[in-house]
Amino acid sequence: MGALLAFSGRLLIASLFLLSGAMKLAHHDETGDGPVVVYMAPKMDAMLNRIQHYTGLRVPLQQDHYPMLVLAAGCMELLGGVLFTLNLKLGALLLMLFLVPTSLVMHNFWELERGSPAHQIEFVNFMKNLCLFGAFLMFLNMPRQVASLKYKAH
Numbered sequence: 001m002g003a004l005l006a007f008s009g010r011l012l013i014a015s016l017f018l019l020s021g022a023m024k025l026a027h028h029d030e031t032g033d034g035p036v037v038v039y040m041a042p043k044m045d046a047m048l049n050r051i052q053h054y055t056g057l058r059v060p061l062q063q064d065h066y067p068m069l070v071l072a073a074g075c076m077e078l079l080g081g082v083l084f085t086l087n088l089k090l091g092a093l094l095l096m097l098f099l100v101p102t103s104l105v106m107h108n109f110w111e112l113e114r115g116s117p118a119h120q121i122e123f124v125n126f127m128k129n130l131c132l133f134g135a136f137l138m139f140l141n142m143p144r145q146v147a148s149l150k151y152k153a154h
Contacts, residue, residue, distance in 0.1 A: 024077070
């Protein structure tokens with residue numbers, strides 16, 4: 001029963017990434033007109049400008065590269081979700097690697113008017129990602145359990 005519960009828990013957590021990754025790939029558009037790229041572009045531009053403003057360094061990333069970033073993100077979510085569901089630590093690592101830039105770029109609540117609906121939504125999404133990151137840290141620290149089948153000799 002414990003193995004079934006653990007699998008169900010991993011599947012429920014991974015479902016967020018599996019669905020999101022599948023949607024990114026299904027709506028992928030190399031021209032940059034896909035819905036995820038259109039939503040991401042101003043947020044990514046703001047992050048790149050902020051990096052340049054505070055460090056003086058210009059990140060050599062242009063908007064025509066954004067569709068490839070979305071494609072890579074979707075692939076990371078799908079692969080990480082499948083591997084995590086199958087109880088592989090590499091899956092958790094891939095999803096953690098996905099969560100860090102996604103949280104900083106897409107859920108930049110600190111840039112929004114405090115108390116506004118957008119601020120509250122992005123804050124909750126940022127915190128959700130932080131909680132998922134913590135869950136993956138816990139998973140990485142757990143001993144790997146392999147489901148065993150017990151056969152009775154007849």
